[in-house]
Amino acid sequence: MRSYDGIDLAPPKKAPAPEVAADPGLVLEEVLTGWCGAVVECDKENVSLEDRHGKVRVFPLGVFLLDGKAVNVVRPRGPVPIAKTRTASGSLVVNDLQARVARASRIWVEGKHDAELVERVWGHDLRVEGIVVEPLDGVDDLPSLVRAFGPSRDSRVGVLVDHLVPGSKESRIVAEVTSTHVLVTGHPFVDIWQAVKPAAVGIPAWPVIPRGQEWKAGVCAALGWGESWEGWKRVLAAVDSYTDLEVPLLQSVERLIDFVTEP
Numbered sequence: 001m002r003s004y005d006g007i008d009l010a011p012p013k014k015a016p017a018p019e020v021a022a023d024p025g026l027v028l029e030e031v032l033t034g035w036c037g038a039v040v041e042c043d044k045e046n047v048s049l050e051d052r053h054g055k056v057r058v059f060p061l062g063v064f065l066l067d068g069k070a071v072n073v074v075r076p077r078g079p080v081p082i083a084k085t086r087t088a089s090g091s092l093v094v095n096d097l098q099a100r101v102a103r104a105s106r107i108w109v110e111g112k113h114d115a116e117l118v119e120r121v122w123g124h125d126l127r128v129e130g131i132v133v134e135p136l137d138g139v140d141d142l143p144s145l146v147r148a149f150g151p152s153r154d155s156r157v158g159v160l161v162d163h164l165v166p167g168s169k170e171s172r173i174v175a176e177v178t179s180t181h182v183l184v185t186g187h188p189f190v191d192i193w194q195a196v197k198p199a200a201v202g203i204p205a206w207p208v209i210p211r212g213q214e215w216k217a218g219v220c221a222a223l224g225w226g227e228s229w230e231g232w233k234r235v236l237a238a239v240d241s242y243t244d245l246e247v248p249l250l251q252s253v254e255r256l257i258d259f260v261t262e263p
Helices: 112-129 140-147 169-174 213-222 226-235 249-261
Strands: 019-021 027-030 036-043 046-050 055-059 063-066 071-072 106-109 132-135 159-162 182-187
Touching: 019 213, 027 046, 055 112, 055 169, 106 112, 106 249, 112 132, 112 226, 140 159, 140 169, 159 169, 159 249, 169 182, 213 226
Parallel strands: 019 071, 106 132, 106 159, 159 182
Antiparallel strands: 027 036, 027 063, 036 046, 046 055, 063 071
């Protein structure tokens, strides 16, 4: 520290920006982009801001401007309030939703866990559109199931497949489905659990499970989560919104919803 004749010449330290909870409706300005909007959602890592045109952007928690002054925006304590104007998928809430007859089109997923995760994030959207999600017992019989369903222009099928990567068993099965009224999308993860961000469930990364070992059982053993059903309860409860999911899963599900609801 430099001084002159006993006078401290060190620059004064800046006081840290005060913490402000990201409560719904709070209007903030993002420092780097200048994006200004009201808080519509906040999770463990990000805050979503809706501008006056209804567009929403997601930013990492940190320093924002509030009334022109820098503040450190943090997640609210206690249960995280999610604005009623947005669903867990980030779309607009449809209030006073009336039950509607389900469309003939369907979305198929590999199993119960896939269906529960899709429901948790996209459930409201699917009820608005009248789309039913049906779990399969894997995709080994997918070609015969498609033939039995008889997809058409008015009764389409969207299929979400785990571990859909080149050379996998799943990719070979999917190649047998050629109907233009069927769209198969997927993600590269071994199981739908892995499509949940590790940070959301409080781990640095998903464990690497050796080939030949049942993946979910291996994960639960490595993390001390007990039985597979106990592990799944932990994973599902950790998902608050789309921001807790990996991008490949988000893109795949959104494509399927668009496909089966296309006029």
